[in-house]
Amino acid sequence: xxxxxxxxxxxxxxxxxxxxxxxxxxxxxxxxxxxxxxxxxxxxxxxxxxxxxxxxxxxxxxxxxxxxxxxxxxxxxxxxxxxxxxxxxxxxxxxxxxxxxxxxxxxxxxxxxxxxxxxxxxxxxxxxxxxxxxxxxxxxxxxxxxxxxxxxxxxxxxxxxxxxxxxxxxxxxxxxxxxxxxxxxxxxxxxxxxxxxxxxxxxxxxxxxxxxxxxxxxxxxxxxxxxxxxxxxxxxxxxxxxxxxxxxxxxxxxxxxxxxxxxxxxxxxxxxxxxxxxxxxxxxxxxxxxxxxxxxxxxxxxxxxxxxxxxxxxxxxxxx
Amino acid sequence: xxxxxxxxxxxxxxxxxxxxxxxxxxxxxxxxxxxxxxxxxxxxxxxxxxxxxxxxxxxxxxxxxxxxxxxxxxxxxxxxxxxxxxxxxxxxxxxxxxxxxxxxxxxxxxxxxxxxxxxxxxxxxxxxxxxxxxxxxxxxxxxxxxxxxxxxxxxxxxxxxxxxxxxxxxxxxxxxxxxxxxxxxxxxxxxxxxxxxxxxxxxxxxxxxxxxxxxxxxxxxxxxxxxxxxxxxxxxxxxxxxxxxxxxxxxxxxxxxxxxxxxxxxxxxxxxxxxxxxxxxxxxxxxxxxxxxxxxxxxxxxxxxxxxxxxxxxxxxxxxxxxxxxxxxxxxxxxxxxxxxxxxxxxxxxxxxxxxxxxxxxxxxxxxxxxxxxxxxxxxxxxxxxxxxxxxxxxxxxxxxxxxxxxxxxxxxxxxxxx
Numbered sequence: 001x002x003x004x005x006x007x008x009x010x011x012x013x014x015x016x017x018x019x020x021x022x023x024x025x026x027x028x029x030x031x032x033x034x035x036x037x038x039x040x041x042x043x044x045x046x047x048x049x050x051x052x053x054x055x056x057x058x059x060x061x062x063x064x065x066x067x068x069x070x071x072x073x074x075x076x077x078x079x080x081x082x083x084x085x086x087x088x089x090x091x092x093x094x095x096x097x098x099x100x101x102x103x104x105x106x107x108x109x110x111x112x113x114x115x116x117x118x119x120x121x122x123x124x125x126x127x128x129x130x131x132x133x134x135x136x137x138x139x140x141x142x143x144x145x146x147x148x149x150x151x152x153x154x155x156x157x158x159x160x161x162x163x164x165x166x167x168x169x170x171x172x173x174x175x176x177x178x179x180x181x182x183x184x185x186x187x188x189x190x191x192x193x194x195x196x197x198x199x200x201x202x203x204x205x206x207x208x209x210x211x212x213x214x215x216x217x218x219x220x221x222x223x224x225x226x227x228x229x230x231x232x233x234x235x236x237x238x239x240x241x242x243x244x245x246x247x248x249x250x251x252x253x254x255x256x257x258x259x260x261x262x263x264x265x266x267x268x269x270x271x272x273x274x275x276x277x278x279x280x281x282x283x284x285x286x287x288x289x290x291x292x293x294x295x296x297x298x299x300x301x302x303x304x305x306x307x308x309x310x311x312x313x314x315x316x317x318x319x320x
Numbered sequence: 321x322x323x324x325x326x327x328x329x330x331x332x333x334x335x336x337x338x339x340x341x342x343x344x345x346x347x348x349x350x351x352x353x354x355x356x357x358x359x360x361x362x363x364x365x366x367x368x369x370x371x372x373x374x375x376x377x378x379x380x381x382x383x384x385x386x387x388x389x390x391x392x393x394x395x396x397x398x399x400x401x402x403x404x405x406x407x408x409x410x411x412x413x414x415x416x417x418x419x420x421x422x423x424x425x426x427x428x429x430x431x432x433x434x435x436x437x438x439x440x441x442x443x444x445x446x447x448x449x450x451x452x453x454x455x456x457x458x459x460x461x462x463x464x465x466x467x468x469x470x471x472x473x474x475x476x477x478x479x480x481x482x483x484x485x486x487x488x489x490x491x492x493x494x495x496x497x498x499x500x501x502x503x504x505x506x507x508x509x510x511x512x513x514x515x516x517x518x519x520x521x522x523x524x525x526x527x528x529x530x531x532x533x534x535x536x537x538x539x540x541x542x543x544x545x546x547x548x549x550x551x552x553x554x555x556x557x558x559x560x561x562x563x564x565x566x567x568x569x570x571x572x573x574x575x576x577x578x579x580x581x582x583x584x585x586x587x588x589x590x591x592x593x594x595x596x597x598x599x600x601x602x603x604x605x606x607x608x609x610x611x612x613x614x615x616x617x618x619x620x621x622x623x624x625x626x627x628x629x630x631x632x633x634x635x636x637x638x639x640x641x642x643x644x645x646x647x648x649x650x651x652x653x654x655x656x657x658x659x660x661x662x663x664x665x666x667x668x669x670x671x672x673x674x675x676x677x678x679x680x681x682x683x684x685x686x687x688x689x690x691x692x693x694x695x696x697x698x699x700x701x702x703x704x705x706x707x708x709x710x711x712x713x714x715x716x717x718x719x720x721x722x723x724x725x726x727x728x729x730x731x732x733x734x735x736x737x738x739x
Contacts, residue, residue, distance in 0.1 A: 024431075024432075025427065025431040026424075026427055026428045026431050026432050029424065029427050030424075033420075033424070133518060134518060135444070135468060135518075136445055138448055138470065141452070141455075141474035141475060141476065142455070142474075142475070142476075152456040152457070223420070227419055227420045227423055227449055228448075228449060228452055229419045229445055229448050229449050229452075230419075231419070231445050233417060233418075234418055234419050234420065234445065271424065274413075274414060274421065274424075274425075275413075275428060275432075278360065278361075278412075278413050278414030278416075278425070279360070279411065279412035279413050279414060280360075280412075283360075283361045283365075285361065285414065286361065
C-alpha cells in the first residue's frame with residue numbers, strides 16, 4: 001500500500017505543478033478542457049456508472065448550468081459565476097421532473113427517454129427569447145473585473161476546474177463507501193433483486209441523479225465561464241451527452257478513476273487529431289477518433305479500469 | 321517496445337503533447353500565415369467546404385499574377401507586393417459546429433501556428449468565441465459572413481466584419497424603392513408580409529424601424545404562421561388595400577403558396593420583392609417560376625453581367641469546383657480579400673499595423689466582386705458600405721437590375737407574374 005500512496009503523491013504534485021513549468025498555452029488549454037471533461041464524465045458516472053442507469057440526456061443538466069451562468073450575465077448583468085448556482089437549482093428541478101417518470105423505465109428504454117427529454121428541452125429553449133432563443137447567450141465581451149473570471153491564460157481555469165474535480169472525487173469516494181453506493185451497485189446488479197432486499201430503488205436513483213445533475217450543471221457553468229458563449233446546440237446537443245458516456249465508459253464506468261482516465265485519453269486524442277487532420281476537411285478527425293473507440297470497445301469493453309485490474313492480477317500471480 | 325494493448329493505449333497520451341507542440345517547429349520563413357476557421361465537418365460542412373474552396377481560389381489568384389483581374393487588389397502581381405512579393409499561406413482549421421472547438425482552433429492558430437491574422441468562422445457562435453480569443457491576444461480578425469448583430473456590438477478593437485447585416489438589407493430595399501420612385505413609379509404605400517418565425521419577425525421589424533427613421537413608414541404589416549396551408553385571407557387583404565409595393569419575408573413553401581394564391585385571386589402587386597430565403601430557393605423557381613416573372617430578390621453576389629469582376633471570379637470558381645459561386649462563399653472570399661489587402665497595405669505582419677490598415681480600408685465597388693457599395697469600417701468594425709444587389713427573375717434566372725452600375729439587365733416594372 002505504501003508504494004501506491006507514493007504514486008498518488010507524485011501524480012498529485014505533477015498535476016498541480018506542471019503548468020508552472022511548461023508554458024505552451026495550447027497545451028494548458030487542452031489540460032483545462034481535459035479536467036472539465038473529467039468533471040462532467042465523473043458526474044455522469046454517479047448515476048450512469050455506479051447505478052447502471054445509462055442516461056444519454058445529461059446535456060440537459062450541463063446546458064442548464066451553462067445557461068444559468070450566461071443568463072445571469074445577459075439578463076441581470078451579474079458576473080457569470082453568480083449564475084452558476086441558479087443553473088444548478090434548475091438542473092436539480094429538471095432531475096426531479098425527468099427522473100420521477102423515467103425511472104420506471106429500465107435499460108434501453110430509460111436511455112431513450114433521457115434522449116427524448118434533452119431534445120425536447122433543446123427545441124423548447126430555441127424559442128425562449130430571454131434565454132437567447134436559437135441565437136444563444138454570450139458572456140462578458142471583455143472582463144469587467146476579476147469577478148467575471150475571464151482570463152487570457154488557461155491556467156486559472158485549469159486550477160479552478162481541478163478544485164471542482166477534487167471535490168467531486170471526494171464526494172464520489174464517500175458515496176462509494178456509503179449505503180447509497182451499495183444501494184446503487186445493488187440496483188445496477190438487478191433492480192428486482194435489489195428491491196426484494198429492501199433497497200428503496202426510486203429514492204436511491206433519484207438522490208444519485210440529483211447529485212449527478214448538480215455536478216454536471218456545475219461543469220456546464222464552468223464551460224460557460226471559459227468559452228463565453230452558449231446556444232441550444234452547444235448546451236443541449238446530443239453529442240454533449242454522448243461524450244460524457246464515452247469518456248466514462250472508456251476509462252471504466254462505475255469506478256472512481258475511470259472517467260479521469262477516459263478524459264486523459266480522449267481529450268488529448270480529440271484535440272491532436274483535430275489539430276493534425278481538422279484542416280484537411282476530410283473528417284479524418286472522426287475516423288481516427290472513432291477507430292480508437294471501436295478498438296477499445298472490442299478489446300476492453302470494461303474500460304481501461306478492467307485492463308488495470310487484469311494486469312495487477314497477473315502481476316500478483318507472477319509474484320506468488 | 322513490444323506492441324501490447326498497454327503500449328497501444330498509452331500511445332495517444334504520450335504522443336499528444338508532441339503532436340500538439342510539433343506544429344510550432346515548421347514555421348515557413350517568408351510566407352504570410354493567416355488562420356482560417358471554418359466548419360469542415362458536421363452539419364455545416366458543405367457550406368464550410370464551399371467557403372474553403374473559394375478562399376483557396378482567392379489565395380491562388382493572389383499568389384500568382386492575374387493581370388486580367390487587375391481592378392481587384394493584389395491580383396495583378398504575384399503575392400503581396402509591399403511585402404516583397406511574399407506569398408499568403410492559409411492554415412485551415414475545422415471549427416465543426418461547436419463554439420468551444422472554434423475557440424480552441426483560434427488559440428492554437430495564434431499560439432502555435434503564429435498566424436498574423438484570423439478569418440472565419442461561418443456560424444455566428446463560432447465567430448463569437450474565436451474572435452474573443454483574437455481580441456485577448458491582439459490579433460486582427462476579419463469576418464466575411466456571420467450576420468448576428470451583437471458581433472460588432474462588443475466594443476472590440478480587433479474585429480472587422482465585411483458582410484451586410486439586417487439594417488443594410490432594409491436600407492437596400494428602401495433605397496431601391498426610393499430610386500424607382502424617382503422615375504415616376506408610385507411607391508408611397510409599402511406592405512411587408514412576413515411569417516411569425518424569428519427570421520420573419522426580425523427582418524420585418526428591422527425594415528419597419530429603418531423605414532420609420534427615414535420618415536417613410538411601412539403602410540401595412542401582414543403576418544402568417546410558418547408552413548401555413550392557406551393564405552387567401554392575407555392575399556385578399558393585400559388586394560383590397562392595393563399597396564404600391566409588397567416585400568415578402570417567407571420560406572420556400574409559403575412563398576410558393578403565396579404565388580399560387582395570388583394567381584388564383586388574380587392579384588398582382590405592381591412591385592413584388594422577396595427577401596432572399598424562399599425566393600432564392602431553386603425549388604421556388606421550379607414550382608412557380610412561370611407565375612413569378614419579374615419578382616425582385618436580393619443577392620450580394622451576381623455573376624450574370626459579362627465582363628464584370630463577379631462573372632470572371634464565378635467562371636474561375638466553376639472551373640475549380642464545378643459549381644456556381646454562391647452568395648455566402650462570395651462573402652467569405654471578400655472577408656479574406658479585405659484582410660490580405662490590409663496586410664499588404666500595412667507592409668508588415670505586425671498586428672497593430674495590420675489593424676491600422678484594416679481601419680483605413682477604403683475599397684470601391686470596382687475593386688470588389690460583390691454587390692457591396694465598397695468596404696469601409698466604422699468604429700465598431702462593421703462595414704458601413706455593405707449592401708447587396710437587387711436581382712429580378714427573368715425566365716428561370718435572376719439577373720442583377722439595380723444599382724444600375726452593376727446591372728446585368730434592365731429593370732422591368734410592373735411585376736409581370738404570369739402571362
